[in-house]
Amino acid sequence: MDEPSLPEESVTVVTLTRYRPVEVQRAMRSVRAQTTTTPVHHLVLIDDNREIQSTLAEVAGDFPRCEIRYVPREPHETSGPGRSSRLRNLGVRHASSTWIAFLDDDNEWDPDHLDSLLRCAREQGARAAFSDVSLLDKDGAPYREPRWPWARSTAEAEATYRDLAARGVCEPGSNVIRHRMDVLDVPVDTSAWLLDRQLLLDVPFDDHFSAVDARDLVSEDDKLFYQLVERGEPVAATGRPTLHYYLGGYSNSYETVAPTERDAISWASE
Template identity: 30%
Template sequence: MIKEEPKISVVIPTKGRPELLKRAIDSVLKQSFEQFEIIIVIDGEDPTTIKMLAEYKDTRLKKIINTTPQGGGEARNIGVRHAEGKWIAFLDDDDEFLPGKLEAQYNTVKASNYRYPISFCKIIGKAPKGEYIWPRRAIREKEHVGDYILARNSLFQGEGLIQTTMLFVPKDLLIEIPFEKDLKRHQEWDWVLRVNKHADVGFEYCDQVLAIWYIEENRNSISKQGSWEYSLEWIDGKYEYVSRRAYASFLMTVVSSIAAKEKDKSAIKRILKNAFSKGRPSFVDMILFCGIWGISQETRRNIRKFFHRK
């Protein structure tokens, strides 16, 4: 019998979280679409995770060990380069797929007219004080993807979102345009903005809830690092990829939120100066900016929870 090559490769970068990784792996093994492989990229010495993986006897599971940590972006690139599948689905090690994810997104890209279709789906965002279904809408016709993921049009987040665990991408595209290897934050946004410049790329919205994103503020991660200044420098470096509206919104919401958590009020002047001189803030941006700096995070969470209560 000829061995059939897997059509989908699920890439999971990980480091030091075997109990969460096990949950992620198990969610892939429950998929209705069974023609896949799972590539675990262990980013650094991690004997506990290696021991846990030895419990799995499924031959579709493969592991790669980076003896020197590379960071989340390059760990994903390494997984992609080792993938045998035509399609790549990413999964963060602290998230999980719902059973129909691979099948639904595979059907979405197969029906696309784009040479390089990028599918993204809805997810359940599980935060410490609430649970949400995001994104609330698809990308509108002729809407720039930068405005979709960065510009806030609502007081509540989640209107537009593209997060790593949502993505389903052609391998060839990821080989041509890989993740930036040295980024500490915003890896998926950085990749989405760059790949959007490709003439043969199109974003295909799969209007189904297909994954769970666990949003834990104090959990260690190989991707979530860097100060508010790092994020400001990142968006300055991507200025040509975004509109003035998206630039200002990112500064006044994302960068402000990081600075407020760091309790660094020196950020306020610089954020406002850049937002108004190089960007075009909206009324919503200004309200959110005032809320971030004037209302405690706990109070903001409770307000968000109240308005999302069904």
């Protein structure tokens, strides 16, 4: 009896957007520019914003492999990782591809980002693979400050940077973050992952976040990372900084974030 054939490889890239009409089009161009020969479908989920829906409708013809879906909120839903988790899980369920990648609307990739992840995953027989990250400021210049951007104060940012530099996560003078599964306090960013769709169906994004999570700035990609570590899931790493992460808003020292932005990055416990 012939063995059943494996499904043809394909990738669905899921992007969530709400208030970034310019940045999300940059992300869409980045997905369109991917050089892999593996079929790539881009799913953009609009988080309850009709204005962005109208903007993207005007340019949809330029992105033939991009599906744009409007997702209204329930009355009880608020901004934060709980909402983001539900949207990411929706994207995974909606997809029919073998692989899932996530590109946040304010980030972009090198053209060979997906190809390098696919090759790495195939070579190592892994259902999960990730890239390293290059940090950029809002204007696109490399961020080389000796301060960890995700901190509540300048003192904390400098101390954290020194600690992570000693552990090989960052390097003075470089804007690259070296993701590692054994450095648990620096979870892999969502936009760096390539994940088997069935794996994400088995291990969906957690959509429950407590007041403690809010205090500790725990996000949905943190929880996914910890779930994969706990499962002992084999993970491959390209070792290449093909994700370009633009800093701003949440990604600033807490002391320097404007009050309006600080409100936007907080979330209610659920």
